[in-house]
Amino acid sequence: MKIKRVTDLFTLEKLYQFRYKVFVEELQWFPWIGNRLTDKYDAYSYNYVAFDQYSQIAGTLRIVPDSKEGLPLERLFSLDSYRENKTIVEINRFAVSVQHRSSRLFLRLMAAAYQCVEMMGNTHMVLDAYVDEEPIYEAVGFRRISEPYFDPEYHRNSFVVTMMVSLEDVKPILEKERPAFARILASKQNIYHGEIKSGPVILEKSAVY
Numbered sequence: 001m002k003i004k005r006v007t008d009l010f011t012l013e014k015l016y017q018f019r020y021k022v023f024v025e026e027l028q029w030f031p032w033i034g035n036r037l038t039d040k041y042d043a044y045s046y047n048y049v050a051f052d053q054y055s056q057i058a059g060t061l062r063i064v065p066d067s068k069e070g071l072p073l074e075r076l077f078s079l080d081s082y083r084e085n086k087t088i089v090e091i092n093r094f095a096v097s098v099q100h101r102s103s104r105l106f107l108r109l110m111a112a113a114y115q116c117v118e119m120m121g122n123t124h125m126v127l128d129a130y131v132d133e134e135p136i137y138e139a140v141g142f143r144r145i146s147e148p149y150f151d152p153e154y155h156r157n158s159f160v161v162t163m164m165v166s167l168e169d170v171k172p173i174l175e176k177e178r179p180a181f182a183r184i185l186a187s188k189q190n191i192y193h194g195e196i197k198s199g200p201v202i203l204e205k206s207a208v209y
Contacts, residue, residue, distance in 0.1 A: 001058065001105060003050045003112045004192045012042070015049055018057045022095040029154045037093075041072055046120075046196075048112045050096075050105055058100045061109045062093040063116055073128045075153070077146050077162045087122040088164075104184065110140050111185045112193070118167055119196040126164045130156070137163050140181060141170035 006012060016036035023037055024030045030037060041064050050059040064071055071079060071090040079088060091113045096105055117125055129137050131148055148159035174182040 001050055001052060001108065002190045002192070003048055003108055005046055005048050005112075005116070005194050005196075007047075007194075011049065012047060014057060015047055015060050016042075018060060018097075019093060019095050022097070026098065027156075029156055031155070039072075040069070046116055048109060048116070050100075050109060052100075057097070059096040059105050059109055060093060061091060061095075061113055063113055064090045064092065065120070065122075066090075071126065073126065073162055076149060076151055077128070079126065082124075082126075082145065082164065086124045088124045088126055089117055089120070089122050090126050091117075092127060106136070107140070107181065107184045108191070111187060112191050114167065114185050115188060115191065116193055116196055119193065123168065124164055124166050126162060128160045128162050130158045130160055132158065134161060134163070139178065140185065141165040141174060
C-alpha cells in the first residue's frame with residue numbers, strides 16, 4: 001500500500017469520487033447529489049490518497065490549514081479559545097474502502113497526517129468524530145475538547161465531539177504506552193509527501209508524482 005499526497009486535478013477528481021462512494025453511497029452521511037464530494041476547503045488543503053496493489057484508491061484523508069476561512073468543524077464549535085500559542089490544522093474526510101477497514105490503513109493514513117503537519121510546522125491537530133468512534137482517535141493521542149453535539153450536515157442520528165492532539169506532547173506518551181502505534185506513526189515507508197510548506201497549499205496543474 002502506497003500513500004501519496006496529490007495535487008494534480010485528475011487524481012483529485014478520482015479522490016472526490018471515492019469520497020462520494022464511501023460517504024454517500026455506502027455510509028449515506030451526505031445527500032445524493034452528483035457523483036463527487038468536495039467543498040471550498042479542497043482548494044488549499046493537503047490531500048493524501050492510499051493506493052492498493054492494483055493502483056486503485058483504498059483510502060483518503062484531508063489536512064486543512066487554518067486560514068481566514070477558519071476550519072471546517074468551526075461551523076458548530078469555535079476554536080478561538082484554543083488558538084493562543086498554537087498553530088492548528090484540521091484533519092477530516094477520512095474515507096477507507098470497505099475491504100480495508102479491518103487493516104492498518106487507518107494508522108498509515110494517520111501517520112501521513114502526523115508527518116505532514118509536523119513538516120508544516122504546526123503544533124496541534126483537531127478533528128470531529130462520532131462519539132462511538134472516539135476510542136479510535138484516542139488510541140493515537142487525540143483527546144476530547146468539547147461536549148457532544150449534533151451536526152445537522154451529517155445524515156446520521158449520532159452526536160459528534162471535537163478532539164485535539166499536541167504533536168509535541170503525544171510523542172513520548174505513545175512511545176511509552178503504545179510503542180507499536182508510535183512506530184507506525186513515525187515510519188515513512190511508502191509515504192510520499194512531496195514538497196511541504198507552511199500554510200495553505202496551492203493546487204498544481206500537473207502531477208507531483
